Amino acid sequence: MANHPPETEHSTTHHIVPTRVYYGVFAALLVLTGVTTWIAYIDLGRFNIYVALTIAVIKASLVMLFFMHVRYSSKLTKVIVASGVFWLMIMFLMTMSDLATRGWMRVPGR
Amino acid sequence: MASHAVTDLRHHFENHDQQKDASTLGMWIFLVTEIMFFGGLFLAYIAYRTAYPDAFGAASNTLNIPLGAVNTAVLICSSLTMAMAVHSAAIGKNKLLITFLIATLVLGGVFLGVKAYEYHDKFVEHHVPGPNFDFKSEDAKHPVDPHNASLYFALYFAMTGLHASHMIIGAVIIVVLIRMAAKNRFTPEWHTPIELFGLYWHFVDIVWIFLFPLLYLIDPKNK
Incomplete structure (x- = not known):
């Protein structure tokens, strides 16, 4: 020690x-x-x-x-943290834009 | 020697700072997977709350808001004690480290106890999705479909349940860390388990920071 x-x-x-x-x-x-x-x-x-x-x-x-301690962390750690939020937003935004726009076009059979 | 090797600098790192940066980075990558893990449930919540806003509001109004707010404060206190535990380890105050770890464990236990009490209420009121589910919407401003209220409660139990299971796992890890600290295993140079567990504990706190307004505070003005 x-x-x-x-x-x-x-x-x-x-x-x-x-x-x-x-x-x-x-x-x-x-x-x-x-x-x-x-x-x-x-x-x-x-x-x-x-x-x-x-x-x-x-x-x-x-x-x-x-x-x-993100404020005091390395740039690499900051990028990883930001990427987590970024991918979460991709998941939310793309799914919700799908759900929000489904009624916009006429789909055969609906 | 074997026990010392754990605390020493591993041969493939240049110094302790580099070793610590690598550990922190690895922990954050794990936490990013956790963000996506919880994210799936949050996405389901957003989709169904958008579809059935009235049912979600009426179902949410059956929760105990003061209890939820107090529990939020309890969890924030446990985050403070955890941050202080990391700080104590970094300045080499082992007794203080153990005290703050025990405080964090106790506050986590209080949170889980309150949560268990709230779950018990939901079972008594037949608000648990399943064959005994019975939601009376007379008190709501507009009558709502019990099936949609059941969706809210399914998400309520899934999200708070996943959160609580993270806290139970966290409590087990704190016990291990307290034992390690009692054996004087941590030094200002090497207290990585304390640091990384701190990240985990604060992450669980952040999840609750979003769960509280989203589950409890949907529509209390129409209660």
Whole structure:
């Protein structure tokens, strides 16, 4: 245990995030949970869902950037994270554009 | 020696930073597959909620919103304790690491306990899809087809169930990590299992961050 290789000496990417960052993110997440619950009771028509999703995306981004250290990660890791979201959006958008446009053309037999 | 070899730098890496970057990258690739795993259920949810918005709203209004909100807060607290556990490992405070891991385990247990209580309510109310399913829509603003409400509950149980099973697996891993920490296995140079488990735990938190508004908060203004 004691004799680690000397390479660790010139480590440059060791990021110790100050704990106040964690507490700040934690407080923001709790406040946003309260806000999303409160707003759900207000009738915004079809905008309720957009507000709820926007708040959820902000919360998820805070968790990813700070709790999951993506902000301090390598570019390669950032690309992988972005690709996950990108492929998820491909799946959602293509499926929903199919479902939304099925009625546009007359299909024989329907 | 054998146990030391685990914590040491593997020969194919130049230094600990490179080794850690490789581990982090591998964990994120796994998490991307998890995004797509949950994504399939979210897609089913989007498709059916778009098709039957009224039934989804009426069915969602049978859930206990205060309980769901409290559980969201519990999970956020467990994410904080997990982040603090990783931090403690990184600065070499082993006792603090164990304390925060235990706190995370306890908060995860509270979440699962509340979830079990909510599931119990759904069984009592016959809101579990299947032969005993019975959804009365008199309270809803517009009468809804029970079959469509049943779709909502099928997705509710599939999504929260998959999420809860991830938390149960997570709880088992925390116990293993607590045992490893008790044997002083982690150092500021090497605490990769703590780091990677932190990523997993926060990912599960993010899934719930989306599940809470999508399942509980569809239409409470018409409750």
